[in-house]
Amino acid sequence: MKAKVKVRGLKKSFGENEVLKGIDIDIGEGEVVCVIGPSGSGKSTFLRCLNQLEEITDGQVIVDDFDITDKKTNINKVRENIGMVFQHFNLFPHKTVRENVMLAPVTLKKCSKQEAAEKADSLLKRVGLLDKGDAYPDELSGGQKQRVAIARSLAMDPDIMLFDEPTSALDPEMVGEVLDTMKELAAAGMTMVVVTHEMGFAREVSDRVVFMDGGYIIEQGAPKDVINNPQEERTKDFLSKVL
Amino acid sequence: MDFGRVLKEALPLLLEGLKMTVLIALISIAIGIVLGLISCLFGLSKNKVLKAISAVYIWIIRGTPMIVQAFIVFFAIPQLIQLLNPTFKLDAFTAGIITLSLNVGAYMSEIFRAGIQAVDKGQMEAARSLGLSKTQAMSKIVLPQAFKISIPPIVNQFIITVKDTSILSVIGLAEVVNKAKQYVGKTYQFFATYILVAAFYLIVISILMVVSKFVEKKFSYESESKS
Numbered sequence: 001m002k003a004k005v006k007v008r009g010l011k012k013s014f015g016e017n018e019v020l021k022g023i024d025i026d027i028g029e030g031e032v033v034c035v036i037g038p039s040g041s042g043k044s045t046f047l048r049c050l051n052q053l054e055e056i057t058d059g060q061v062i063v064d065d066f067d068i069t070d071k072k073t074n075i076n077k078v079r080e081n082i083g084m085v086f087q088h089f090n091l092f093p094h095k096t097v098r099e100n101v102m103l104a105p106v107t108l109k110k111c112s113k114q115e116a117a118e119k120a121d122s123l124l125k126r127v128g129l130l131d132k133g134d135a136y137p138d139e140l141s142g143g144q145k146q147r148v149a150i151a152r153s154l155a156m157d158p159d160i161m162l163f164d165e166p167t168s169a170l171d172p173e174m175v176g177e178v179l180d181t182m183k184e185l186a187a188a189g190m191t192m193v194v195v196t197h198e199m200g201f202a203r204e205v206s207d208r209v210v211f212m213d214g215g216y217i218i219e220q221g222a223p224k225d226v227i228n229n230p231q232e233e234r235t236k237d238f239l240s241k242v243l
Numbered sequence: 244m245d246f247g248r249v250l251k252e253a254l255p256l257l258l259e260g261l262k263m264t265v266l267i268a269l270i271s272i273a274i275g276i277v278l279g280l281i282s283c284l285f286g287l288s289k290n291k292v293l294k295a296i297s298a299v300y301i302w303i304i305r306g307t308p309m310i311v312q313a314f315i316v317f318f319a320i321p322q323l324i325q326l327l328n329p330t331f332k333l334d335a336f337t338a339g340i341i342t343l344s345l346n347v348g349a350y351m352s353e354i355f356r357a358g359i360q361a362v363d364k365g366q367m368e369a370a371r372s373l374g375l376s377k378t379q380a381m382s383k384i385v386l387p388q389a390f391k392i393s394i395p396p397i398v399n400q401f402i403i404t405v406k407d408t409s410i411l412s413v414i415g416l417a418e419v420v421n422k423a424k425q426y427v428g429k430t431y432q433f434f435a436t437y438i439l440v441a442a443f444y445l446i447v448i449s450i451l452m453v454v455s456k457f458v459e460k461k462f463s464y465e466s467e468s469k470s
Binding site: 053137155 | 363371
């Protein structure tokens with residue numbers, strides 16, 4: 001399997017506080033990796049380093065052969081290829097649902113307005129929200145918002161998707177619809193890195209589960225091994241609390 | 244208290260003053276918005292010199308009364324310039340616009356800054372994660388939302404500016420209060436004249452408030468109110 005993302009010796013500090021203390025990992029093409037761990041373990045920070053939303057303190061992150069830590073790399077170009085879905089959706093409230101999805105392709109002149117609108121509708125159809133195209137984000141439920149956010153991040157045809165606790169801000173009855181959308185993406189062969197607390201999703205969908213704690217990767221492997229039969233004390237301790 | 248007489252004699256005079264009030268307010272608001280935007284961008288920039296320029300500007304304007312600023316612009320600074328160029332003269336109109344624009348700019352700068360900072364950080368992040376540059380994210384995503392948040396304080400500033408024009412009567416600007424003072428000085432018709440002046444301000448500011456309600460509605464984020 002070709003490595004889509006290569007991370008070497010990644011460190012990240014916020015002032016005095018070192019959050020990531022040296023992360024090494026390769027993520028293969030089409031692989032679905034779930035990152036689990038207690039809050040404060042650095043898993044969200046790790047994810048945000050993969051598209052340079054956080055400036056890296058030390059180490060190297062290579063995405064699609066682009067060294068995104070290199071100042072010469074055009075980070076905007078690389079980001080077009082990396083979709084990101086946030087815990088709090090971050091939809092643009094002053095734009096309709098369709099405009100949210102169209103914004104990046106039109107602004108970055110990837111296609112005409114007409115084509116972008118058609119593409120937006122097909123993506124909205126894919127997440128089951130074609131009838132909401134003219135609505136504003138404030139008129140949607142949490143689950144619907146997150147599905148729009150997924151459609152929006154797919155609009156630039158990324159081949160990697162980052163999910164930062166995509167269901168943590170949702171009411172329980174809406175978690176399912178978002179996870180279903182993500183499952184479809186995984187089945188379609190998308191490379192996905194998912195920071196999540198949904199152990200069911202991790203077990204069922206992911207190819208690999210990564211357990212992080214205290215700024216390190218403690219344990220990783222197939223979900224049945226890590227979740228059902230953890231080797232490390234800290235993993236056992238964490239899983240005993242969440243399962 | 245002869246309203247009939249005041250209406251007949253003073254109304255043309257006062258309307259002329261009112262024209263000046265509205266004109267000077269509009270010009271100063273226009274210049275002030277530009278000044279405010281520049282000062283706001285200076286203040287938010289990483290360049291320490293630009294930041295300091297913006298901070299000192301706002302500090303001086305907010306820290307001194309406008310009446311003193313008007314005296315400095317109209318009397319003090321020309322006196323200084325006259326040392327070099329004895330024929331230099333500044334008319335009340337220009338001095339008034341300079342004073343008022345500087346005032347509007349300083350307050351607008353703070354309004355814009357607060358508006359930009361009130362937009363959730365996630366908006367910038369979402370835009371950047373889609374591949375938009377910082378400038379694109381700012382102009383397409385952050386500024387439109389910041390503007391919406393800022394409409395009520397901007398309108399408030401407009402109202403204050405319209406009323407502040409009356410302070411410029413002290414440098415002899417022929418706006419409505421100045422005209423009223425002249426008329427009252429000759430006729431002693433205090434009551435009718437000043438009630439009329441107050442009514443003028445009320446009308447102008449009421450129009451502003453109606454327009455602002457309309458603008459606020461136009462910028463709301465629900466599909467019903469737009470169609």
